[in-house]
Amino acid sequence: MxxxxxxxxxxxxxxxxxxxxxxxxxxxxxxxxxxxxxxxxxxxxxxxxxxxxxxxxxxxxxxxxxxxxxxxxxxAQIEQGLDALAQWRDSLSGTVRITASSYAAQTVLSEKLPAFLLDHPHVRVEVNVEDRLTDIVAEGFDAGIRFHVSVEKDMIAIPVGPPLRTVVVGTPAYFARYPRPETPDDLKNHLCINYRMKSGAVMAWEFDHDEREFAVRTGGQFIANDGNLMAAAVRAGAGLGFIMEQDVADDLAAGRLIQVLDDWCLPFPGCHLYHSSRRQSPPALRALIAALRV
Incomplete structure (x- = not known):
């Protein structure tokens, strides 16, 4: 040939x-x-x-x-053979293709990937950022990064981010107009800022209490599919938000936002890098995993 x-x-x-x-x-x-x-x-x-x-x-x-x-x-066999040659070189080389959610890209990759690239100048990394779930095998990716709950059970999953917690927050001005909710059922009497998912469904607010998980459908004036726009509406006092705790830590510390329903919001596993359990991981991917894992 x-x-x-x-x-x-x-x-x-x-x-x-x-x-x-x-x-x-x-x-x-x-x-x-x-x-x-x-x-x-x-x-x-x-x-x-x-x-x-x-x-x-x-x-x-x-x-x-x-x-x-x-x-x-x-x-695939040819590519694996070429990747295997990396063990004979003084430095790693090859290409790693990653699919990542926008949240994983903004938190995990933006923090750790630049240092990896500087340490491994012969490794080429391609990142495709999208929030839909991706079949990494069918679409030719070496690995993906998503919340652990989204990772298929037949994948090898490695934690690359800390545990997370989603909290319910509102401004002091909002709570001057509405009483603070005591249980998630009270949210039906509140204006809630909601997220429209790619599927078209409005995301439910998920809670955990006394080892019981349940979801609440909330209502309100505003629905969006952009987290920054939703956070801006919450910070303006237009409604309650269901937001990652680390994203509003400064607002909570400064008193610009008030957290409610604390006992109902428990931590959950954060971002995980996952790859197929049926394929041998190339050296470049193993090095990237070592750089990202927590």
């Missing part, structure tokens, strides 16, 4: 995984037009259509899916 054909097969696998010439070209470091030209050439040489193209996306044909069944594990 010629080297150019191997490159084209790798490009085909990337395009099939990304379902987009634009995203696949960005991963490969080439232009979308160059990728499209390479795919037309590969299909001409093989005399079979591998990708079905539309104006918005691409997808493997039946023949393309058949090729991927043997091509994907072969490429």
């Amino acid at each position: 010629e080297r150019s054909e191997l490159n084209d097969l790798m490009a085909f696998a990337t395009a099939a995984a990304e379902r987009s010439f634009t995203r696949a070209a960005a991963r490969l470091g080439i232009s979308p037009s160059a990728l499209s030209h390479a795919m037309r050439g590969l299909e001409a040489r093989l005399d079979v259509r591998l990708l079905a193209r539309t104006t918005r996306s691409v997808a493997p044909t039946v023949a393309g899916e058949q090729l991927l069944l043997s091509l994907t594990p072969a490429l």
